Amino acid sequence: MEEDRNTLILNSYAKINLGLKILGKIGNYHQVETILQSIDLRDTITFYPRREGVIISSSHPELPQGEENLCYRACRLLSPDRGMRIAIEKRIPVGGGLGGGSSNAAVTLWALNRIWNLGKSREELLRLAAKVGSDVPFFLLGGTVLCQGRGDVLKPLPPLQGVYFLLVNPGFQISTSWAYSRCSFGLTDVGKFSKVKSSLSQLDLGQIPEEFPNDLEGVVADRYPVIKRIKEELYGYGALAASLSGSGPTVWGLFKAGKEAREAAESLHRENDWWIKVTHPIDLVLPEEGKIGDNRY
Secondary structure, X not given: OOOHHHOEEEEEEEEEEEEEEEEEEEOOEEEEEEEEEEEEEEEEEEEEEEOOOEEEEEOOOOOOOOOOOHHHHHHHHHOOOOEEEEEEEOOOOOOOOOOHHHHHHHHHXXXXXXXXXXXXXXXXXXXXXXXXXXXXXXXXXXXXXXXXXXXXXXXXXXOOOOOEEEEEEOOOOXXXXXXXXXXXXOOOOHHHHHHHHHHHHOOOHHHOOOOOOEOOHHHXXXXXXXXXXXXXXXXXXXXXXXXXXXXXXXXXXXXXXXXXXXXXXXXXXXXXXXXXXXXXXXXXOOOOOOOOOOOOO
């Protein structure tokens, strides 16, 4: 039985990778260095407390609803016995390299800690998030963050502002595990990635790097040549930089002006049946303690 008085609705924001370097592998986990950036593309999650059992429902028919769902894992990790129905309104492409599942899981950890009055600190939630999935800790911070290790070593960077990202997804999913299993370590030129870190750390957007190198892009583009075509299209419409986000297949193009990004989006819409979205960076993506409602502060 659900209790409407405790229903909580929260936004769950996507991310893009501003470069990705794979450093090696320890055990079953790849060690990476990447800069993650929160963007205003979001899912909406509604939490309905119930006496027992965890139920996951979604507007996307292919989203896992059992133990494979990261929200389910987060729920059971926090409390094995409590009940909750979690309804996810998906707008972030599934399997698109935009971190939708990890973001949903982070929001679930935050929400259930509050609904169930568990009293866990942000630091405790970060430790739990690392057990749920590699990118999940980032989504408890949001903004512009240098992520290292498995994605659980986080260093916040100055907020990225005054730019727009045009996202292009060709309409299929890519398995993250497939992409990582086929990549080679250390493909990214260290100097190129250092230039990305320096530019974003100093907010020197006047020196935007020509490349935001992603070690996964080569193997993904070889298997799916449309990735190269999308990048060429974005540069042709005036993008200052373009790169694969995560394991893809979403590609982002960076624009200084929203008008240019929107005009490029309109042109690409006329010529292709791709999923296309103009978005921009955001900073904090979860409420500060004691604040609920619109969780974009």
